[in-house]
Amino acid sequence: MNTKTTFQLTALAFACACAAQPTVVSAAENAVELEEVLVTATRRSQRVQDIPFNISAVSGSDLEDQQIIDAVDVLRSVSGVSVIDRGYRNSGMTNGIVIRGMNVDSGANGDVPLAAVPTVATYVDDTALYANFILKDIERVEVLRGPQGTLYGSGSLAGTVRYIMNKPSTTEFAGEVSANYGQTEGSDGNNLSIDGLVNIPLTDTLAVRMNAGKISNDGIVDYVNVYAVDATGDPVVSGDRLTSTPVYTQRKDADTVDIEYYRASVLFAPSDTFNAQLSIQHQEDEIGGRRQATRGADLVNGGNYGDYENGAIMEEPSSREVELAALEVEVDLGFATLTSSSSQTSHEGVGISDNSGVYAQNGWFQYYGSSPRPFAQAERFYDDAAFAQELRLVSNGDSVLDWTAGLYYTKQDGKLGQNSYLKGYDEYLFDLWGGYQILTEQDFKFRRNQNYEETAVFGELTYHVSDALHVTLGGRYFTNDLDVDAEVSVPIWGGAPGEASQSNSDDDVLLKANVAYDVDDNTLLYATISEGYRHGGANAVPTSGNYAENPDYFTFTSDRVVNYELGYKGSVDTMSYSASVYYTDWTDPQLNTATNNWGFFAVINGQSARTQGLELELSGSLSESLSYSAGYTYADAKLTDDVYKPAGNFYGNGVNYEKLVAEDGDTLPGTSKHVFNVSLAHNTYLNNGMQLTSVLSGYFQSDSLNSLGRTVESDPLYSVAAADIDGFQLWNFTSTLRADAWTVSAYVKNIGNEAGTTGKVTAAHMGSETSPSNNFYGNASNDYLSLPRTLGASVMYKF
Template identity: 25%
Template sequence: MVRTYNTCRSLLVATLLAGTATSALAQSDNSLMLDEIIVTAQRREQSLQTTAVAVTALTPEALGDLQITTAEDLSAIVPGLTLMPVTASRSTLQVGLRGGSEQSGGLVTSESAVAFYVDDVYRGRLAGSNLELADIERIEVLRGPQGTLYGRNSFSGAVKVVTRTPGEDEWAEVSAGIGSYNQYQASASFGGDLIDDALGISLSAMFRDQDGYVYNEALDKDVFGQRSMALRGKLHFYGREGLKATLTVTRTTDDNDGPANLIPVTWAGTYPTQAANAVSTKDAIPRAGSRYVSLSTTDPDGYTNQTAVSLDITAEWGDVTVRSISAFVGTDDGFTFDLSGGIRDPGGSYRPNGLVREGDSQTDQYSQEIQFQGDGLDGKFNWITGLYYFREENFQVLNDVLVLGPGFSLPVLPQTIDSTTDSYAAFVQGTYAIDDRLSLTGGLRYTKDKKKLDGTIQDYLPFAPGPTPQLVPVVRRPSFSSWSPKIGVDYKLNDDLFAYATVSRGFKAGGFNGLAVASPVVFGTVYDPQTVWAYEGGLKATMLQGRLRANLSVFRNDLYDLQQTEQVAAGSYAIRNIGNARVDGAELELTLKAAEGLDLFANLSVMDNTYKSKNPLSDSATSGAKHLPLVSPWSLQTGFTYETPRFWQDQARLRLSASYQYQDDYYSTVANLIKTDMVGLVNGSVALVSDNDSWSLTLAGKNLTNESYFTTAPSNSAIAVAEPRTWTLTAGYRF
């Protein structure tokens, strides 16, 4: 903790010193200023530099330069954010941010600690959360609890994806490209007025296909390939003063021939049973002799199909703005994987070496939000209030087989999960400007979740002769409620220096344990809600005549009844309330326009975490673990974009981009038995662009130094391997 606060103090001093620095940059032309970024982090338009929330905001240009094409790529630019695919599917993410995490997102019973929104519609399922980011207007990643304005499961943050909305401006764009592992991709987008100054329309489409980067020796084919398609249509009515309406329809499909990029391994030495003698992923020895060879006879398969429809209506009612957001999201998701990665017996035959799971699910989500927003007291008081309703209906079937040795397997009767969630909330928040510089904010949200589970599961695993196993019903009807307050103060020290401090509470409801194998007790155990009290102070500075933006946040999160996934029986995992913990940290984001055409950035995150108390029955307690999973002591991201002067008779220019990211080692599981050893990654691109941006040709690469490394260890027999070096060559044209 001392190290963290010393680092925070050093970051604060460095930021303040930069604000008073005198250099050649400060004397430069005022035209070389960073563009202002407008965000809606507090449900109204504000400048990024006067928003009292830690926000990373990304424009379409930044997304392109940094090669952020999926939600998973956001961890390469957002301080302290960990995103990676789960075991079940490449289109489903596990998430870690400021101590909140979720690692089993392939189940309909799992809910994220970080809320995902697309066009202000909450996405309740982590299945499909690894969004293909096409035709995006802006992405905002809010760090820290957003319990008052966003509510549901925004326990430690929220990711907001804002897609492009048609209006008076017209556009038409196409692109196509090829890449490593037989990748080919194409996209198209157009938008404009269908009825002049009244009704806008837009359509966008994206397709990408890529072969796998791992060879399955048992099946004699490459696996972990992926095929994705996304279609989106929008109608935007804005032809009547005081009334706007946007209808959005989206269809996405994702098919892959390997949802889990798991490589079978043994360990250099004895696999630990205590955190004190934990192993590192660099100690893992691939059973096939290569990190890119799998041995499973299970033919991997996965799919996620999602349809989303939303209607967003805004109307002026006197001095009050009324907004209605109605939405439906339907998700079909399935997977087949071998958790062990397979094994080759001495005789040369192949087989799984543990749990083989197949799952199919269907989820229908309905939501309705009503907002009322306005100003009062001669414009000094800005307020927003509203009501929110969310309903989710889930059905999932899981088929499991436990393979425990040559010729010894235990097929398990199908487990069914039929669950429903009804969530109700009311919220209010207001900001009062005491004067031109000082403002106070207060907010409160009440949430009530009612959940139902009607499931069936096999009653036991027959390791010895006995009665024939049977399916037994499991029925639960829990409900959870919480108040989520927020208070804050912000102060404009001058026109370029903004400071804020907040205290807020986050809440994530309890739920059911679907990751059970022939264990009605595990399946029927309901875990309790988790909460967080978050204390944050921030400083946002614009310096060097608008050429440098420096945003610093310092936080403390006190986590109570923390929910974490633990192994509790043969093949069974359960989310338990493992105890109370504290996470202290600081995050610094720097952006500098160093010269005409040259932009630099650097982001730094430091975190320290400790348990305040533990459930004595938890894995964390019995193994002697000291750290939360998916929490890195520090991470760094830095890079540049440089655009050359015009050449080729002033018809073209080059745009060069490069970035470096490093995340310190972290633990994959709450038991702290395996530490994930990370590496530094270099990405880069060079683009030939026309003078008027009408055409471009871009060569881009990720992991340019071809680092070979494991990312996470869901079990002691197999580890997920990261993608090696990849490249793409893309041509684009704007009409």
């Protein structure tokens, strides 16, 4: 659907919702009350407009009004933030948040957690954790742009996203139950979800709050070239095992989504000076396949793949389980408030991937007899656990000096690996090799264990030079230790595994300086210089023996940024505004990639990059019943030096050459130069006491790149993973009617049914679009899809 048509439809829908209403009450009673969101980003409760750096906040009520339960949707409403949307299958394990263009990784990444930690830190209350929880019972979401290591225990390069949950209340018994039904374009099924919440004050000082829910969505994408398999998972053989071609079948609506989640918290508040909250949050995902569509020629069925068709030859389900337990204690000491946050997290998952395209593209099937039924299955898994303790002391009262001091410790243990299988090859090779029985169908085994510890002290000191001028200095000192060991083998050929281990330690100091000036009571001017850091590590790949890689892959160094920002924010009548310009120097950026010979997960360092841009936000009211918000981001993110992979024998002539990944001046991937978001909300109180709220929201991003790299396929010294991604726009509409205890909503998401692609796996990597290779006729290349047009309705009852 073209841009003009989409805009006309969305405008018409909103106009109809505003006009087709019963008689309303008086204008005074109907007036919009703009919600003022208080945030605790500086560890003090403040208005967004009073904080001297670039921060945005979205309230829980806004999420409810727009039927938002997913991080992608909420983050697309914030300037300076973009998201690589990999769907439920991959978004739970790989952080796709990009702030201010600070990303060098491919949009194709996502089947396992990446070795380099994300550039954006995410928090659930005071616990640093990326888990992509379903957003239910949320008080607000805060987005802080730029490095935040002097305010938070877990540092960050590009910014921090905080999900603040609702706390138990000791004053009111309350609860709610809700149900949702929807249908999505491309699916023959339905979307169903239920959710419940209860808050129980047990005494005047003790309260419990619990919520739980279940999501069950039928899939969208059809896997149209799946091999029929027997009970053991081997491809079905229709005749002679040496010559029979695959028996193909289809899996309709394969990318099913089944999620169960709950959260329980207990608050003990015996006085105004002490409170403690214990919380447990848990989520389990069962995903049937990828929300990805293959583009190009369908070599099995003829013609081209459809809008919601995937050419993989096997189903690709995944599952994961994540749990967070946290104890937060707050004590008012008079001169300052002491906060302790202790947390234990666990996150594990496993997924099946079709690796047949990779094998075919690289000619690997020929080493196993070139079966007419090529079938390379990869089982990838991860298992992470972490403990974190943060102590923070924040000064109280009005003084010429305000200060924050903190101590942070974390211990993280992570495992990931891959088991690859050539399914059906035991019988095929038995016949091909005259009765020789192979040891196993497992042709690749990889394990990596990582143990990380960090201790940090951090803080900020603000000197109020006058009522209008404020100067803040911040610092962070940290030390960390990392131990990594790995093992790799090719069980099908036997032999001893390759092993490697490595340790790495680092310590450093980060600084921050900020000057803020209150132009008047409603206007603030500020300037900030801040440093950010991301720890280095070890890839622990073998550097000798049968599985040897270039020793340059063994370790990678830390990367860091220096961020310069100038901002201006304030309010005029009913309008609030914020504007900022920034420039960020990025030294030694870490790039997640794979090694030359065996494709081990690895990180390399580039030389340098820089991002610069502009962020604008406006919000306010146009009338007594109509409010708005709008944001615009200009981001110019580029490399400032060439990026090379360590040397390898890419020509097969016994001579090692470095591979050019990208060149000085290349645009960083996953970043659009122009991003625009807008929302209009119409709020009406009807004469029967009911309230009708209608919200129209839109998001636009310009073209972007899928990855660093070049597409010079004739020369193996150049990367072949790069691809352009077209810009797109997404429009959503929600109308909600509230009557006493009942709330009924109807909604349309992605009105124009845009593909909304933000990442892709290219055919050059996962399968040819034009001709078969090694008897492989499928195609595992694909584009990640935004959720197609979805219509739905929900009902909620509060008690």
